[in-house]
Amino acid sequence: MRCHPGWALIDGQAPSGLETHGPTRGRDQTQLRSCTMGMKIWVTAPFFYADMSRPWSETLDQMLRIVDAAEEFGFEGITINENQFQNYVCNPSAMMFAAVAAQRTKRLRIVPGVVVLPAYNPLLVASEMSMLDHLAPGRVGLGVARGGSRLQLDRLGVAPSEQRAKYEEGLEIVRAMFAQDDFSYDGQFYSFPPTTLLPKPITKPHPDIWVASQSTDGVRRVAQQGLNLITAPNYGNFEPYGDLEELLAAYNDEVEKSGNERQQVMVLRHTWVGQTEEEALEYFDDVVNEYNYYMALVKGPGTVDTKEGRLATRDVGESRDYVHGGKMTPENHSFSKENLLEKYADPILTTPDKMIERFKHYENLGVDHMGCLIAVGMPTEAIIKNMKMMSEEVLPAFAD
Template sequence: MALKFWVTAPFFYEDTRRPWADVLNDMLEIVDAAEELGFEGITVNENHFQNYVANPSSLTFSALAAQRTKRLRIMPGIVVLPYYNPLLIASDMTMLDHMAPGRVGIGVARGGSPYPLHRIGVDPADARAIYEESLEIIRKVWTEEDVSYDGKFFSFPKTTVMPRPASDPHPQLFVGAQSVDGVRKVAAQGLNLITAPNYGNFEPHGDLQELMSTYDAAVAESGLPRGEVMVLRHTWVGRTEEEALEYFDDVVNEYNYYLSLTGSKATSAANRESRQAVRNEREPVVVERGRMAPAQETVSTEGLWEKYDDPVMSTPARMIERFKTYEAMGVDHLVCLIAMGQPNSAIIRNMEMMAKEVLPAFADAAHPAGIQ
C-alpha cells in the first residue's frame, strides 16, 4: 500500500488577542482544503487550559468536520484517556462513527503533560494505569454487549454502548507511543501505532528507524497481525531550499511550546537512548491567564536536512526522497503538521503545493492522491 498523507488541525493559539473563533475558522479551512486536495485524512489535536493546543474537544470538532466532508478520514487525537470516563468516549465515538461511516477513527494515549491532570484531580502517577483500564474497556464495549467491569479506577454493572458501532468491528483505533517501551507494548497487542518525536521536533536521523524496527520485532514475537503505523512530521515545502525555510522561526517557536507543555528539557534528548525513553523529568509549566510561557531553545538552520529527520522542510524532490524511505520502513500514514503559527493563507498554499508536487509520487491506481 502506498504511503498516505494526512494533515493535522493543531489549534495553536499563540496570539490570544485574536478571537478564538478565528482559529476555529482557520482549522475548518484546513479541513476543507484537505478534502479538496486529496489528502487521506485529518487528525484533530486536543488539550486543555492553555493556548498551545486550544481545543478542549477533538470529538466535537470532528463531528463538525464530518458534516462538511464526503470522503476525508477524520481522527480525533490524541485523546488522553485519563481525562475521561471510557464509557462516554466509547459512546461518543460510536455516534461519530454513524455520522461518517467508515471514515472515523480515534488516537488515544496516556498523555504527555501533568498540567491538565492536576487541574481535573487526577494524580499523574496513576495516568498509566487509568489509561490501560480505559483502553481495555473501550475495546471491550465496542465488540461485546452487556459488559461489566470491576477495576481499580472504573467499575460498572452490565452495560451496552448504544448505538453500536457502524464500522465493523469498530472505529479504527490508533495508540500513541513515542518511547521504545511504549511502541513495544502497542505492537505486542496487535494495535495500530501513531508516533511522533518524543521531544517535539528536531529528531535526528535513525530514531524513527529504531522505533519501526522495535514495532516490527514485537509484532513478530506476538504472532498477531501487524497493525498500521502513522507518523507525524513537521513539514513545509518550497520551490527552493531558501523558500522552504521561510517560516523556520515558527517551527522553533512551536517546538518551544511543546517543550514547555510537557515539562521537557531539550538537553535531555542528547542521545538516542534518552530520546526514546519514557520522559521522567518535569519542569514546571508556567501558564498565566491561559497563556503558556514557551521554552527558549534556539536551533540553527545550518545542516538542518543532514542532521534531522524532523522537521522536513525542503523542495518537493527531496521531500519525496525522504518520504519514500518512510514508505520502505513500513509507515502507512504520514501526518503533516503544517500549521505552526504561519498565516492560514500560506498554510493552504503549502498544502496545495504538496498536493500537486509531492502526493502524486505516492499515488496508486486504486487511490489517486493530490490534485487531479
C-alpha cells in the same frame, strides 16, 4: 492484501476510497510492503494558539479551512489535536471538532487524537466515538494516549502514579464496549454492571483505534495489543536521524514476537514545501517557536542529548508555574536553518523532490501514513497554498 482493520466492511461493502496495505516484516526494516498501495499523506489540526492577542475564533477558522482543503486537495485524512487549559494545543474537544469535520467532508478520514483516556470516563468515550462513526461511516478512528502533560492531569485530578493504570483500564473498557453486549467491569478505577453501547458503531468490527506512543517500550506495548500506532520520537521536532528507525524496529520486532498481524503505522512530521530551499524555510522561525512551546509543555528546561533519553518512556514531570491566564511561557531553544535537511530527520522543510525522497524512505520502512504538521503559526492563506502545492507535486508520487 488486507483491509485497514478499523475501516472495515460496512454491510459487506468497502467504504468509498478504502485502501489496502500489505504487512512489512520486522526483521528487514528496508523491505517494501508486498502490496501495490503506497503510503498515504495526512495533515493535522494542531490548534496552535501562540498569539493570544488574536481571537481564538481565528484559530478555529484556520483549522476548518485545513479540513476543507484536505478534502479538496486529496489528502487521505486529518488528525485532530486536543488539550486543555493552555495555548499550545488550544482545543478542548477533538471529538466535537471531528463531528464538525465529518459533516463538512465526504471522503476525508478523521481521527480525533489524541484523547487522553485518564481524563475521561471510557464509557462516554466509546459512546461518543460510536456516534461519530454514524456521522461518517467507515471514515473515523479513535486516537488515544495516557497523556504527556502534567498541567492537564493536575487540573483534572489524575495522579501521575495512577495515570498508566487508569489509561490501561480505560482502553480495555473502550475495546470491550465496541465488541460486546452487556459488558460489566470491576476494576481499580471503573466499575459498572452489564452495559451495552447504543448505538453500536456502524463500522465492523469497530472504528480504528490508534495509540500514540513515542518510546521503545511504548511502541512494543502497542504491538502486543495489536493496535495501530501514531508515533514520533519524544520531544518534538529537530529530531536526529536514527531515532524513528529504532522505534519502528522495536514495533516490528514486537509484532513478530507477539504473533499479531502488523497494524497501521502513522508517523508525524513538521513539513513545509517550497519551490526552492529558501522558499521552504520562509516560516522556519515559526517551527522553532512551536518547538519551544512543546518543550515547555512536556519537559521544561533542558535538552535530551542521548538517543536513550529521547526514546525512553516519558513521565509527566513535576508541577511547574509556567502558564498564566492560559498563556504558556515557552522555552528558548534556538537552531540554525543551515543544512537543516542534512542535520535533522524532522522538520522536513524542503523542495518537492527532496520531500518525496524523504517520504519514500519512510514508506520503505513500512510507514503507512505520514501526518504532516503544517500549521504552527503560518498565515492561513500560506498554509492552504502549501497544501495545494503538496497535492500537486508530492501526493502524486504516492498515488495507488
